[in-house]
Amino acid sequence: MTLTPQASRYTHDHLFLGAAHDENARRTLWVVALTFVMMIGEIAAGYITGSMALLADGFHMATHVGALGIAAAAYGFARRHANNSRFSFGTGKVGDLAGFASAIVLGLVSIGIAGESIVRLLQPTAVAFTEATVIAVVGLAVNIVSAFLLSGNHGHHGHDHHDHSHAHAHHHDNNLRSAYLHVLADALTSVLAIVALLAGRYLGWVWLDPVMGIVGAIVIARWAYGLMRDSAAVLLDTTDEHVAAEIRELLESADDVRISDLHVWQVGPQARAAIVSVVAVAGVSADAIRERLAPVHELSHLTIEHRHA
Known part of the structure; x- marks a missing residue:
């Protein structure tokens, strides 16, 4: 049987990357660089000043550098292998795999912060409030810039690759969402650190520093659960x-x-x-x-x- 030229119109690719895939990849790389620089500064300052809230924020950032690096690597992998026939339905779900991994990291971070905060609550240590507050404010500024970089383009119109139904609805990119949540978690711990440090300096509430660490850990754990639930649903091919x-x-x-x-x-x-x-x-x-x-x-x-x- 000889196929007519019309048969070619039934062939199509499997390129299902998000409409803003490359732009989101660039945004994520910028945030990785910013977070890495601030991570070094906060961990060093936390050890020098003795602030648990600040140290927690620094180590929290350290894990985020890794998680954000996973997000950036996922964008790169998905783009490089977008037309690889080994992936039956393309690489559009690589970001969800990275998001799930990041959610696990985020959950482990919350456990670590809560554990260390409980230890500091039971065994208080001296804190250099003034110096620690300055570093925490700088950290918050970096988090705000990072959040701004990642906050745009959460929903986009998709590309038309075939002559039949295509993506135009607004849906979240779980890879970008994971990066954004990591930055928000950083911002949260920075804000809590600032509140605790100011209260410790002016009110003498030294206990508030580790308490804020526990509060932050609970909120971060909730975010981690939500991201893990949503990305797992995609990975398991749940029905839309x-x-x-x-x-x-x-x-x-x-x-x-x-x-x-x-x-x-x-x-x-x-x-x-x-x-x-x-x-x-x-x-x-x-x-x-x-x-x-x-x-x-x-x-x-x-x-x-x-x-x-």
Whole structure:
């Protein structure tokens, strides 16, 4: 059998990277550099001044340098292997894998901060409040700049790679989200450190320094759990119920098509894939089914299994 030139229109790539993939990669690299420099300064200052809140912030930053480095590496890996046929649905979920790893790091950091803070609460140590406050303020400034770099473009319109349904809905990039949460956690511990240091200096509340460490650890643990839950859902190919419901509504609103099996899952920050098995009356073709699903803009990869009743 000789295929006509029209057959080529059914071939397509599997490039499901986020619309702002390269821009987010650059933002993340800048934040890695900023965080690394501040990490060195805060750890050194924490040891010199004896502040647990400041030292916790510094070590917290150290783990974030690693986590942010993972995020940057994930962007690079996903871009380099975007067209690698070894990845059946592309590399759009590499960021979710990095986000899950970062969530684990974030959770371990919260445990470490809480443990050390409890020790300092039971065994108070002398703190150089003035010097520690200055360093904490500088650290907060770096966190604010980093958060600004990462705060933009959380949702974007996707690229059209095929002539059928493509991603246009707004969805989070869990890799960028993980980097942003690490920076927010840094900012939180910086703010708590400043409050504790000022209270210690002017009110004599030395106990507030480790207490703030415990409070920060609890908040960070909650963020880590949320990121771990959401990124794990993507990695496990959980059903995107919103898209699945839209597919059912479009296909079963008439009496000529019934869905026998449906799978909808995420393959990239703004991309969804679907396998739709239908039983249709005579005259309703697979192309007609595809046309009915054209309004589902989240779909970047659609496979239809078609049977006649």
